[in-house]
Amino acid sequence: MNRYYLGLNAGGPKISECLFSKGKSQDLRELSEYLAGRYGGTAMLCKNGRSALCLALKAYFDPGDKIIVNGFTCYAVYEAIMEAGMAPVFVDINARDLNFDEKTLEAPWKGAAVHANRIKGIIVQNSLGNPVNMEMVEKFAKKHGLLIVEDLAHSAGVRYPDGREIGTVGVAAALSFGKDKSVNAISGGAVILRDTPKFEVEAPFKAPRLSDHLRARFYPLFCGMCKRLNGIHLGGALMKFFLLVHWVEKSADNKLDLERLPSKFQAKLALSQFKKFRHRGEGKLREFYLVKNRAEVLKKLRDNGYFFDSFWYEKPVSPARYYKEVKFPEKDCPVSVEITKEIINFPKYYSEKELAAAREIIKPYLIGGQND
Ligand SMILES: *Cc1c(COP(=O)(O)O)cnc(C)c1O
Secondary structure: OOOOEEOOOOOOOOEOOOHHHHOOOHHHHHHHHHHHHHHOOEEEEEOOHHHHHHHHHHHHOOOOOEEEEEOOEEHHHHHHHHHOOOEEEEEOOOOOOOOOOHHHHOHHHOOOOOOOOOEEEEEEOOHHHOOOOHHHHHHHHHHHOOEEEEEOOOOOOOEOOOOOEOOOOOOEEEEEOOOOOOOOOOOOEEEEEOOOOOOOOEOOOEOOOHHHHHHHHHHHHHHHHHHHHHOOOOHHHHHHHHHHOOOOOOHHHOOOOOOEOOOHHHHHHHHHHHHHOOOOOOOOOOEEEEEOOHHHHHHHHHHOOOOOOOOOOOOOEEOHHHHHHHOOOHHHOHHHHHHHHHEEEEOOOOOHHHHHHHHHHHHHHEEEEOOO
16 A cells, blocks of 8 residues: 555654655655655655644644744644644744744743643744754753654754754654745655654655646746846746746645645755755745834835845734634734834845845844844
8 A cells, every 4th residue: 555654563653664665756765765864753745844744743742732833933833733633822032033032932831821731842943044042942841841843944954053953853843845945845845753653643645736746847947937037127027927827836825735745856856955955054044134114115125126025924923814813812922023014034036146235225224133
């Protein structure tokens, strides 16, 4: 059969029946073996990052458990937690790195402490590729008896301040290969189970849909076309067209599917990107700045041929069209709410020279952010 399960009896994560042993899906096998080696665990390829995260949660937590989440995140994370039958506990972030910190992490245990019972896990997101102080998170997790799951959508290839690679610390790691993520194969993902799971989970086994396969196949070509047109400031318009006709799908609209695999082509694309990560920080996702009068700044940038209008994140849980559904506790996360009104991101596909000129444009409006 074309399935495999995680065998839990042998005293560790172990693939009892391997999907990729038939030689047919060479690219899928190569990627999963590479990931298993790089991160140290059992790797299963998934349709996208949210499916990977959901499998990770199902493997280590009971339904009904509560999971701590960065209060500045993607709907994908919320969806994964809900699909796993668990509940998110959002905690606030700081303006330096857009991550929770020592102070904000303790909030659920303070005051009325309504949340504190049944908090069993914490998802570490390393927002936009800015690493958290993992030693601090580990201490915190130990104190409260929590398991750490690492979400690598923004930070594949990046290291924590103490030098350990992100994805090699928690009980599990979830990778996304979605559009605009640190590894970009338009969609796809993988889950790495590092410690012995509590529950058996079934690995994805279904072939990708033809439409998803074709989208991935043409994606590099479309990106190349947009990049060329950037020279005459039409790249953004062309990408808008591709999105409109669904030849390119936004990562945010990806559907959770625990059964489907990525395509061979996506696996190949992802693997070649992994092999290019050499230096510390290379997988860093987006440079961010906090500005006053954001609408005016964006207009100025547009007037100068830059299209920076899409930023992470426009709401504490983005995209905005799903925000209502989340019932986000805004009063618990005031910094996050404020930052969504001030943030702009510099997309990576502009040249260093172009970005330097853009930094000059925003300088008079700057109230925070980073420049490294
Ligand atoms: C995009 C993203 C994911 C996973 O997204 P998919 O679209 O499902 O691949 C997970 N976590 C964060 C923080 C993200 O931004």
